[in-house]
Amino acid sequence: MESDLLREQISNMRQSLFVEEILEYQFLQLEQLQDNENPNFLQEIMTLYFRESPKTIAIIDQALEEHFNFPGLYKYLHQLKGSSASIGANKVTKEINQALECFKEGDIQGCKGAVQRLKQEHNILRNRLQSYFQLLRQIKIC
Amino acid sequence: MGAEVDHICPTGMSGGSAEGNDKSEGFRLRPPKCLGRPYHNGGVCQIIQTGLLRSYGVETEVVETGEAVVELIASGATFNLIIIEMLLPILNGPETVRQIRAMGAQGKILGITTFFDERDQQEFLAAGADEFIEKPLSPEIVIPIIRGLDN
Numbered sequence: 001m002e003s004d005l006l007r008e009q010i011s012n013m014r015q016s017l018f019v020e021e022i023l024e025y026q027f028l029q030l031e032q033l034q035d036n037e038n039p040n041f042l043q044e045i046m047t048l049y050f051r052e053s054p055k056t057i058a059i060i061d062q063a064l065e066e067h068f069n070f071p072g073l074y075k076y077l078h079q080l081k082g083s084s085a086s087i088g089a090n091k092v093t094k095e096i097n098q099a100l101e102c103f104k105e106g107d108i109q110g111c112k113g114a115v116q117r118l119k120q121e122h123n124i125l126r127n128r129l130q131s132y133f134q135l136l137r138q139i140k141i142c
Numbered sequence: 143m144g145a146e147v148d149h150i151c152p153t154g155m156s157g158g159s160a161e162g163n164d165k166s167e168g169f170r171l172r173p174p175k176c177l178g179r180p181y182h183n184g185g186v187c188q189i190i191q192t193g194l195l196r197s198y199g200v201e202t203e204v205v206e207t208g209e210a211v212v213e214l215i216a217s218g219a220t221f222n223l224i225i226i227e228m229l230l231p232i233l234n235g236p237e238t239v240r241q242i243r244a245m246g247a248q249g250k251i252l253g254i255t256t257f258f259d260e261r262d263q264q265e266f267l268a269a270g271a272d273e274f275i276e277k278p279l280s281p282e283i284v285i286p287i288i289r290g291l292d293n
Contacts, residue, residue: 041193045186083185083187086186087190
């Protein structure tokens with residue numbers, strides 16, 4: 001009974017992530033890649049992403065503060081976009097796209113704004129996924 | 143790209159389904175070989191890309207730089223599919239493609255980038271790549287390519 005309730009909670013949580021467009025289609029691909037040979041693939045990938053992405057974001061932040069024309073900025077925005085898009089982080093990726101567009105046009109304020117929103121979306125994603133994986137772990141124990 | 147959310151079946155949750163194994167069935171006879179070359183491996187991109195290809199039965203080899211790709215091809219290794227990133231440190235994507243085509247590499251070459259740019263696309267295709275796509279690598283892209291290789 002308790003596990004039914006848990007499953008429903010998990011299902012709802014998952015559905016919300018897609019309905020709110022926090023995650024998109026690509027995330028489903030990751031779920032598909034999880035199988036008997038890689039039973040923890042999803043969680044491992046997410047752990048890796050949230051270990052690396054904050055570092056990249058910090059570099060981007062610092063670059064924007066100090067030196068807008070820092071050539072590394074472009075490279076790090078690209079890197080962040082690549083990994084975010086690969087895990088299906090929809091809103092995060094959209095803000096990175098915004099930042100890249102602004103960067104191309106030399107719009108430093110626009111770029112800073114996009115990076116602020118990017119950080120917010122990144123935090124939201126992390127919190128939501130943490131809760132989601134917590135429940136998933138619980139159901140494995142049930 | 144908004145997700146069609148009607149009724150998503152949480153396949154990841156049902157403990158161990160056999161569904162995942164059927165995918166590679168059609169390709170087991172002659173597994174296509176793919177050479178992937180990730181730039182600045184934050185790891186995530188490359189792991190997912192490799193995972194996707196391997197789930198379709200593709201033998202995958204990953205190297206770090208454009209130079210390494212060139213060396214590998216020069217050493218006589220052959221691949222049905224080579225995926226090359228746009229942004230590479232010294233020998234960039236298109237230049238890598240040029241060099242391996244010049245050495246006679248015949249496989250399908252796919253240029254991949256994080257942020258689509260028409261000039262990048264032109265550069266890649268002019269260098270001898272067959273296709274140019276924006277990440278992430280998805281089944282929609284991979285499956286037709288693998289089918290094409292199988293023929």
